[in-house]
Amino acid sequence: MTTATETPVGVEAVRVDDISKVFGSGRGAVTAIDGMSVHVDRGDFLAVVGASGCGKSTLLSLVAGLEEPTTGTVDVGDRKVAMMFQEAALFPWLTVGSNIEIPMRVNRVPKAERRRRVEELLELVRLQGMAKKRPHELSGGMRQRVALARALAQDADVLLMDEPFGALDAMTRDILHDELERIWRERNLTIIFVTHNVREAVRLGDRVVLLSSRPGRVIEEFTVEGERPRRIDSAGIAEQAAGITDRLREEVSRHA
Amino acid sequence: MPETTERENRHVQGLDALELQPARGKDDRNIAQVAGRIWSATWPKLAAIAIVLLSWQAVVWSGWRSEFVFPGPDKVLPTLFNEVTTPEFWTAVQVTMQRAFAGFALALVVGVLIGLAVSRFRPLRSAIGSLITGLQTMPSIVWFPFAMLLYGITESAIMFVIVLGAAPSIAGGLTSGIDYVNPSLLRAGQVMGLRGIQHYTLLIVPAALPMFVSGLKQGWAFAWRSLMAGELLVIINQQNSIGWALSQARQLNDAERLLSYIIIVLVIGIVIDVFFNWADRALRRRWGVSQD
Numbered sequence: 347m348t349t350a351t352e353t354p355v356g357v358e359a360v361r362v363d364d365i366s367k368v369f370g371s372g373r374g375a376v377t378a379i380d381g382m383s384v385h386v387d388r389g390d391f392l393a394v395v396g397a398s399g400c401g402k403s404t405l406l407s408l409v410a411g412l413e414e415p416t417t418g419t420v421d422v423g424d425r426k427v428a429m430m431f432q433e434a435a436l437f438p439w440l441t442v443g444s445n446i447e448i449p450m451r452v453n454r455v456p457k458a459e460r461r462r463r464v465e466e467l468l469e470l471v472r473l474q475g476m477a478k479k480r481p482h483e484l485s486g487g488m489r490q491r492v493a494l495a496r497a498l499a500q501d502a503d504v505l506l507m508d509e510p511f512g513a514l515d516a517m518t519r520d521i522l523h524d525e526l527e528r529i530w531r532e533r534n535l536t537i538i539f540v541t542h543n544v545r546e547a548v549r550l551g552d553r554v555v556l557l558s559s560r561p562g563r564v565i566e567e568f569t570v571e572g573e574r575p576r577r578i579d580s581a582g583i584a585e586q587a588a589g590i591t592d593r594l595r596e597e598v599s600r601h602a
Numbered sequence: 603m604p605e606t607t608e609r610e611n612r613h614v615q616g617l618d619a620l621e622l623q624p625a626r627g628k629d630d631r632n633i634a635q636v637a638g639r640i641w642s643a644t645w646p647k648l649a650a651i652a653i654v655l656l657s658w659q660a661v662v663w664s665g666w667r668s669e670f671v672f673p674g675p676d677k678v679l680p681t682l683f684n685e686v687t688t689p690e691f692w693t694a695v696q697v698t699m700q701r702a703f704a705g706f707a708l709a710l711v712v713g714v715l716i717g718l719a720v721s722r723f724r725p726l727r728s729a730i731g732s733l734i735t736g737l738q739t740m741p742s743i744v745w746f747p748f749a750m751l752l753y754g755i756t757e758s759a760i761m762f763v764i765v766l767g768a769a770p771s772i773a774g775g776l777t778s779g780i781d782y783v784n785p786s787l788l789r790a791g792q793v794m795g796l797r798g799i800q801h802y803t804l805l806i807v808p809a810a811l812p813m814f815v816s817g818l819k820q821g822w823a824f825a826w827r828s829l830m831a832g833e834l835l836v837i838i839n840q841q842n843s844i845g846w847a848l849s850q851a852r853q854l855n856d857a858e859r860l861l862s863y864i865i866i867v868l869v870i871g872i873v874i875d876v877f878f879n880w881a882d883r884a885l886r887r888r889w890g891v892s893q894d
Contacts, residue, residue, distance in 0.1 A: 431790070452794055472614045473618075
């Protein structure tokens with residue numbers, strides 16, 4: 347944690363070099379990723395878009411260290427990596443507060459300290475006073491905010507997000523975009539955000555990486571123009587998203 | 603800037619408040635309505651008892667068997683209440699329940715150990731997984747001759763059969779509980795770095811609990827049946843127990859006592875079942891998977 351805050355901005359936080367990932371072997375083998383390189387600077391917000399089978403989720407698993415690349419290297423230094431999914435995956439038998447405490451229990455944080463930090467994290471995601479609720483009592487958007495608080499409780503510098511707002515209604519999603527942007531800045535996080543929603547990618551990302559499908563490769567990288575905070579319904583976002591969508595359609599048509 | 607923060611805050615909280623409000627309003631309940639609810643929950647049970655008693659009485663009235671071998675509720679219920687006030691009755695219940703709980707506890711230990719081993723080691727699963735299912739389908743009474751050969755006419759023979767009857771269900775409940783832990787929870791645990799003992803205490807055990815409780819409930823049913831069979835077959839030194847009281851009553855051709863004890867066995871079964879259902883419902887409510 348301390349090493350990360352001391353690192354000056356502009357230093358690479360995640361470096362994925364020419365990786366490939368093959369699942370299975372022999373004739374049944376599937377190449378999910380082939381020759382992919384992605385670099386993310388500290389404090390950067392990288393959005394990754396692609397159609398089905400582009401290895402988006404595989405990329406995140408590799409960065410999180412849940413899997414090893416077949417070839418190539420993934421380097422996150424000594425940074426801690428947290429991850430969020432489309433489903434909040436909160437433990438239903440625990441209260442919201444206890445859910446957020448889990449990563450701290452793993453890290454052997456003392457109890458009083460855990461309680462204090464749960465309050466602080468809940469305030470950060472604007473769920474103050476919800477510590478005693480159970481996950482099933484919350485709405486989908488609130489559950490995702492709890493999942494975000496839980497991920498932040500890992501003291502991670504790098505946050506990987508796998509379509510985290512994919513299952514939410516549009517209004518909730520827009521609000522969570524604002525919230526995520528705010529927390530990303532306040533906490534100086536490095537984020538890799540995977541989505542199939544091009545507008546969402548342009549709304550959030552400093553850069554958008556477009557991936558090909560089967561196998562996954564980087565087709566093109568776009569730098570998003572426009573001051574933050576952006577609005578998903580602004581003309582600038584729509585225009586940039588349209589350009590990326592065209593490229594994405596070209597790629598999808600290739601598989602017809 | 604503080605103004606926009608305040609606005610955003612209100613925006614988020616407004617949306618949360620809308621989401622959290624119940625979709626349907628709830629009526630205020632007064633005493634009459636509470637009483638009505640209690641009544642509507644109770645009367646079907648009372649009606650069920652009435653139907654049983656009436657049909658029982660009807661069979662007696664039809665003269666199918668003499669009242670000597672098949673007495674009606676008017677004879678049996680007073681005998682039952684008489685019986686319940688005697689100290690012998692309570693020793694009998696105590697002995698039986700002690701056996702039941704001891705046997706069930708033993709089955710619990712054996713079942714949990716087997717269940718954990720089977721879910722932990724793959725080869726073991728293929729080897730004895732289906733054996734466990736097979737054992738579950740076996741009527742436990744067929745073990746008694748063998749148990750008596752092994753242990754003689756002793757408590758151990760009864761315990762042996764209770765464990766054989768109940769442990770497979772308990773083991774089965776535990777392994778399926780562990781097998782069906784939601785994969786997204788497993789992934790979340792992995793991402794958070796849950797490892798070793800914490801992986802079990804914080805994730806696997808609580809996640810497997812509802813199915814484990816179902817296994818316990820089923821295991822209890824098998825244990826209770828095995829015990830009743832055991833007490834009828836393995837009578838140790840004329841020791842008082844529910845099974846012994848049953849066979850005593852038969853030998854003395856005391857149909858009234860016989861039927862009283864059958865009712866007692868039924869009532870104990872229902873009481874324990876109510877307990878397991880309560881535990882099951884409490885768990886489900888906590889997990890947020892129940893309807894109410």
